[in-house]
Amino acid sequence: MAAPVIEARDLVTEIGGRRIHDGLDLRIERGELMAIAGSSGSGKTVLIRALTLLLPIAGGEIRLFDAPVTGLNRAGERRLRRRMALMFQRGALFTGMTVLENVMMPLAEHTRLPLGLRREIARVKIRLAGLEPDAAHRYPGELSGGMTKRAALARALALDPELLFLDEPTAGLDPVSAAAFDSLIRELRDLLGLTVVVVTHDVDSLWEIADSIAFIGEGRVLARGDAATLAESDEPAVRAYFSGTRMRRGRERSWETA
Amino acid sequence: MERGGRVTGFLAFTGELTVDVLPRLIRPHRLRWRAIVAGIEQAGLYALPIVGLLAFLMGVVMTYQGGSVLRSYGANVFLVDLIGITMLREMGPLLAAIIVAGRTGSAYAAEIGTMQITEEVDALRTLGITPYEMLVLPRVAALAVAMPLLSVWADAMGVLGGMIVANGLYDVSFATFLDRLPYAVPVRMFWAGIGKTPVFALLIAMVGCYHGLRVRGSAEEVGRATTMAVVQSIFLVIIADAVFSVVFQQFGI
Ligand SMILES: Nc1ncnc2c1ncn2[C@@H]1O[C@H](COP(=O)(O)OP(=O)(O)OP(=O)(O)O)[C@@H](O)[C@H]1O
Numbered sequence: 325m326a327a328p329v330i331e332a333r334d335l336v337t338e339i340g341g342r343r344i345h346d347g348l349d350l351r352i353e354r355g356e357l358m359a360i361a362g363s364s365g366s367g368k369t370v371l372i373r374a375l376t377l378l379l380p381i382a383g384g385e386i387r388l389f390d391a392p393v394t395g396l397n398r399a400g401e402r403r404l405r406r407r408m409a410l411m412f413q414r415g416a417l418f419t420g421m422t423v424l425e426n427v428m429m430p431l432a433e434h435t436r437l438p439l440g441l442r443r444e445i446a447r448v449k450i451r452l453a454g455l456e457p458d459a460a461h462r463y464p465g466e467l468s469g470g471m472t473k474r475a476a477l478a479r480a481l482a483l484d485p486e487l488l489f490l491d492e493p494t495a496g497l498d499p500v501s502a503a504a505f506d507s508l509i510r511e512l513r514d515l516l517g518l519t520v521v522v523v524t525h526d527v528d529s530l531w532e533i534a535d536s537i538a539f540i541g542e543g544r545v546l547a548r549g550d551a552a553t554l555a556e557s558d559e560p561a562v563r564a565y566f567s568g569t570r571m572r573r574g575r576e577r578s579w580e581t582a
Numbered sequence: 583m584e585r586g587g588r589v590t591g592f593l594a595f596t597g598e599l600t601v602d603v604l605p606r607l608i609r610p611h612r613l614r615w616r617a618i619v620a621g622i623e624q625a626g627l628y629a630l631p632i633v634g635l636l637a638f639l640m641g642v643v644m645t646y647q648g649g650s651v652l653r654s655y656g657a658n659v660f661l662v663d664l665i666g667i668t669m670l671r672e673m674g675p676l677l678a679a680i681i682v683a684g685r686t687g688s689a690y691a692a693e694i695g696t697m698q699i700t701e702e703v704d705a706l707r708t709l710g711i712t713p714y715e716m717l718v719l720p721r722v723a724a725l726a727v728a729m730p731l732l733s734v735w736a737d738a739m740g741v742l743g744g745m746i747v748a749n750g751l752y753d754v755s756f757a758t759f760l761d762r763l764p765y766a767v768p769v770r771m772f773w774a775g776i777g778k779t780p781v782f783a784l785l786i787a788m789v790g791c792y793h794g795l796r797v798r799g800s801a802e803e804v805g806r807a808t809t810m811a812v813v814q815s816i817f818l819v820i821i822a823d824a825v826f827s828v829v830f831q832q833f834g835i
């Protein structure tokens with residue numbers, strides 16, 4: 325069996341002395357589209373931050389692309405970062421730059437492509453993320469919430485990452501855009517063979533696009549499997565989350581479309 | 583306890599900055615020159631009017647006050663010594679540093695602090711760019727260049743202010759003033775004043791960036807970081823100035 329892209333063993337994270345995760349284990353295979361669910365404040369964003377090396381871990385081990393991430397030198401860390409990208413929950417676009425410049429920034433950092441080509445690639449990614457071309461020259465302050473998400477996605481896709489983290493990509497989008505976003509992510513996965521980790525509360529996303537769902541609670545992965553499995557889970561918290569009325573409606577919809 | 587934490591925090595910041603930045607200085611072509619040049623423009627060029635005006639007024643006031651005393655001894659011409667020495671050695675650099683701390687040090691803290699809140703700093707890190715490389719180093723470098731130049735400008739404007747009052751009220755003509763200036767103020771005094779300014783620049787820029795990077799969470803924190811940056815950098819600049827005075831005295835400069 326191929327080595328997993330992400331492997332976290334016995335992971336412990338702390339923020340300001342408070343323990344957020346305690347003994348969390350997670351494996352994500354290459355090409356998998358995995359959703360992370362859990363109630364608000366359960367530590368999904370913190371987990372993503374730990375996996376993307378933004379937050380130093382307090383214990384345990386993280387392996388990415390089958391290599392440990394501790395003790396990397398600067399060049400090693402840069403090489404690793406080039407292979408993965410994160411779309412932040414609130415976009416985190418560089419406010420001093422236009423959308424186009426935002427998307428060109430990773431290209432300027434990690435490639436030696438000429439300016440014209442970088443601009444061309446950035447335009448392609450912006451279109452791919454579903455933004456109209458004329459949005460490319462606006463500043464982040466001039467974008468709507470949905471456009472910000474798309475611009476952030478375009479930037480995350482700039483370097484064709486092998487591993488993509490998305491933190492609540494569809495939160496706050498209208499249902500049509502959210503559905504389009506979901507199918508875009510799925511297409512990208514199928515087309516480019518990306519491994520995708522997506523944090524989401526979106527019922528439809530959970531039922532329809534995820535290969536599997538990891539449910540975070542009490543500082544660890546409480547349950548793992550597809551939505552139907554989790555709805556039958558032994559953990560009351562998991563069952564409650566997946567068998568609420570909103571979830572049931574999501575399930576019915578997914579049966580209708582199936 | 584709280585204060586101890588802040589001191590060690592700043593020392594840790596200094597250490598990390600040094601470790602991050604020193605290897606980059608070996609390859610200067612990889613530095614972010616565009617950001618540095620923009621920073622010099624912002625911190626230096628745009629500060630010229632306010633620094634010039636305040637230094638000019640300072641020269642005017644000092645001459646006005648000092649002149650009335652000196653005149654009663656018939657020693658008007660010693661105004662040149664008074665203005666030359668105080669301006670070039672102390673007031674010019676100090677005035678420039680205090681304005682820069684209020685104008686640029688606060689801006690550094692606010693800019694970087696806001697970027698912390700919008701997670702732009704984290705977004706940089708996901709691209710493999712450290713905040714030291716992208717945000718701190720260009721700012722420190724820009725100020726290290728702008729600060730000495732601003733001090734020279736403050737020196738000149740302060741002396742000009744003094745000259746105009748000396749000429750108008752105390753019968754010291756421009757020609758007399760300029761003739762006497764090189765004898766009254768040896769060149770090493772000018773250099774003693776300017777020599778301090780890169781240190782002031784370093785203190786102001788580093789304290790500003792440090793407080794910006796420490797911001798976590800809310801917009802309220804940005805305000806607090808800005809205040810702390812200004813208060814602490816002015817405090818440190820004056821301490822450093824005092825240390826320089828003692829050291830220069832020891833070496834007879
Ligand atoms: N910078 C921080 N400082 C202090 N505590 C934090 C910080 N970031 C997160 N936390 C705490 O860590 C816990 C997990 O937060 P996290 O942001 O991971 O939640 P989440 O699962 O992403 O929630 P949501 O679905 O609302 O985004 C929360 O209790 C939060 O209070």
Ligand SMILES: [Mg+2]
Nearest residue numbers: 368369413491
């Ligand atoms: Mg979150």
